[in-house]
Amino acid sequence: MSNNTDTVPESYPMNSGDGTNSYTENSYFQKAATNVVKAKIDDVIAEKLDVKKNSSTSESTFRLADLGCSVGPNTFLTMHSHTMQNIIDVVQHKYQSQGLASHMPEFQVFFNDHASNDFNTLFASLPQRRSYFATRVPGSFHDRLFPESSLHFVHSSYALQWLSKLLEELLNKNSAAWNKGRVHYASAPDEVAQAYTDQFAKDITTFLDCRAKELVVGGLMVLIMPGIPNGIHRSSAPTGMIFDFLGLCLIDMAKEGLISEAQVNTFNLPVYVASPKEMTQLVETNGCFNIERMETTQPRARVDGISGQALTKHLRAGMEGIISKHFGTKIIDELFDRFSKKQQESFNLLESKYNVGTQLFMVLKRI
Structure with missing residues (x-):
């Protein structure tokens, strides 16, 4: 079942531990995202889960999977208390x-998360009083993780936006998709955006194929990820603007000789923001799921008083690992100091981008 060593999906672990720049201390946006959809998940279970069918079998265990659980208290204090325990x-x-x-x-x-995830911090947060048996499952969710028809409920929050690998055509100077001077596709030419779109489609296709095998008929899957409403240009997504700021900071540092221009030109953030239309097409092509819910929501509306400094820490907690892997650790403090200044200069513009739905919430039922 496992991937060959030359095709293992990229791992993008969050900052481990519980220090100032850790994911544990800087994941309140994900907390808000989870809180926004809590009632929606409750309604879906009440309306769509067929417990009579489960009770009529000899199966005496109800199995749930949290895919891409990452590290820190969100998994247990929000994704746990408000989601897994709530479910x-x-x-x-x-x-x-x-x-x-x-x-x-x-x-x-x-x-579940990649083997490089900080499971130690994760399980140290495990509530002592809980009504379930907990198991960790290291591995990529772009591959099979569980036996056939063994899961009843799958949950994944803010994980599917990560692409399984970097895109080779973005690094090829002779390709129309060469992403020179940028680190993302939001404000890039259409060829760059298409390369991202194609890779995202491949990843979701694989993900759905694997989950279709693992979920029982009638099983539910709740997916939450950054989203963009249908018909909105990719440059209007706030994540795109944030990544543009990051790219501009790296370019400035290259101009000053702190890093090389070639390093910037060969670095692309493997993050994709999908629309409901895109996800609907991919699910329908798979053919194994009914779409019970598909909508964009606004989690940011529930995050009061988030400062530019907090946004910087949040971005650093999620992105420091992949940036350090490419540029080295020495530039990190300087890069995020610059990012903080740049996004503060345009904070009002960035805030206005949150007027559109920035989160995609979907519920799929195995047929």
Whole structure:
């Protein structure tokens, strides 16, 4: 089942531990994102999960997977309490309300991320009082992770936007998709954007194929990721503007000789922001899922008083690893100092970008 060594998907671990620049201390945007969709997930379970079918089988365990769980308290204090534990609470309530309390299953939650993820910090945060058995599953969700028809519920929040690999055509000087002087596709030529789109489509196709095998018929999958409304240009997504700022800082540093221009030209952030239309087409092409929900939401509306400095720390916690891998660790403090100044100069413009739905929420049911 595993990938060959030359095709293993790239790993983009978040900053580990619990220090000032760790993901643990700087993941409140993800917390807000989870809070926004909590009620939506509750409704979907209440309406769409067929517990009578589960109770009629000899299966006595209800299995849930959190794919791309990352590190830090969000997985347990929000994605856990408000999502994984919440899912279990709602499922239990549905069993009881349907008169099936005597058929109540035991619950097992699988927390998945790349093997390089900081699982130690993650599991040190595990609540002692919990109503499930916890298991960690290292590996890429672009490959099979579980036996066939073994999962009843899959959850993934802010993980699917990461591409499985960097795009070779972006690095080829002779390619129309050479992304010279930029680190992302948001303000790049259409050929660059298309290269990103093609890779994202391949990744989601693989992801859906794997999950279709692993989910039982009637099983649910909740996916949450950065999104952009249909018909909105890619440059209007706030993530694109943020990455443009980062690229401009790197270019300035190259001009000053702190890094080389070639280093900038060979660096591309492997992050893609999809629209509902794109995801709908990919799901329909797969053919194994019904789309129960598909919408864009605005999690930022729930994040009050987030400063430019906080935004910088948040970006650093998520991106420092991949930037250090390419440029080395010495430039990191300087780069994010510059980023902080640049985004503060345009903070009002950046804030205005959040007027559009910036989060994609979807619920799929295995058919």
